[in-house]
Amino acid sequence: MTDYIAKAMALSGQVRIYSAVTTGVVEEARILHDMNPTPAVALGRVLTGAALMSQTLKGENQSITIQIKGDGPIGGIVAVTDSKAGVRGYVYNPFFDVPLNDKGKFDIAAAVGKGYLNVIKDIGMKEPYIGYVDLVSGEIAEDLTYYYAYSEQIPTVMNLGVLIGAGGKVEAAGGFFIQLLPDAREDSIEKVEKCISDLLPVTTLIHQGKTPEDLINLIFPDEDVEMFDTCPVRYQCNCSRDRMERNLMSLGVKNLSEIAEEEKSAELQCHFCNKKYQFTGGELLKLLDGVKSRG
Ligand SMILES: [Zn+2]
Incomplete structure (x- = not known):
């Protein structure tokens, strides 16, 4: 059933x-x-x-x-x-x-x-x-x-x-x-x-x-x-790479630049479905630019 x-x-x-x-x-x-x-x-x-x-x-x-x-x-x-x-x-x-x-x-x-x-x-x-x-x-x-x-x-x-x-x-x-x-x-x-x-x-x-x-x-x-x-x-989970990017950007310039420069990569896992999302250092720097350009 x-x-x-x-x-x-x-x-x-x-x-x-x-x-x-x-x-x-x-x-x-x-x-x-x-x-x-x-x-x-x-x-x-x-x-x-x-x-x-x-x-x-x-x-x-x-x-x-x-x-x-x-x-x-x-x-x-x-x-x-x-x-x-x-x-x-x-x-x-x-x-x-x-x-x-x-x-x-x-x-x-x-x-x-x-x-x-x-x-x-x-x-x-x-x-x-x-x-x-x-x-x-x-x-x-x-x-x-x-x-x-x-x-x-x-x-x-x-x-x-x-x-x-x-x-x-x-x-x-x-x-x-x-x-x-x-x-x-x-x-x-x-x-x-x-x-x-x-x-x-x-x-x-x-x-x-x-x-x-x-x-x-x-x-x-x-x-x-x-x-x-x-x-x-x-x-039903509604997670996406887009959503994870927004989560990373919401960390702010200071935290995000620390991760990009010190960790050089990031892996985020969705709590609801356990799917993993990988971000390279380059991708993190690009997101960082996005946050900075928003002021
Ligand atoms: Zn999910």
Whole structure:
């Protein structure tokens, strides 16, 4: 099954629900970054959260960046999505593991530790919108739920899961995002909570072969659900030599001339896809001229 998001309205149009299967994308990220199980689960949850959140964007060139920084061994997590669930991300430290928690699950809270979460929304305005909250649990879904409640004042339920098999491979990944619409009745959030209280873990359902539409129908079995279009989820990096040149030029005359004269070459690696870009001394000097001519 390919990865995609299903979208619907439920509870007589009072809530919107997006649900996603992201098993392939999370496995792709795990292989790309050669991650141990715990960091793979952590990044998989954030990538899935970003993919779901992308569906709240309205314009082609809009994006959302989720940054998590904590004092745990993972150090930090970054995920970026465009408005069509083209996601990319990385963790600061992909090679650690921590013991399972007392429920026998990957201890993402311990991996992340105490810290904060930033959501940067670029919706084409001059300045991006930046929301900042302290981490409430480090388990990701709760933290993103808290971000919506605190920073955007929208009651939201987020559920994210990644299942890793015995060989370290991602066997199921996905989640759902339920948000009250502005004129929803006061008791809608309790209804939503009742609907999800008996739900099996989302990774169990996806592992059984349930589709994003199945997840929506399982959450709201007795309610009128109106399904909309679907959106594929892809792992997609947008790095380029051009972008790397701009990064080098942004270092400024002093730093760039030091690299050009002392190192005589530079190798830049993209954090998101690990592609390497080489620059010779001559190319660096040319970029330096470019910076100087701009004044
Ligand atoms: Zn890249």
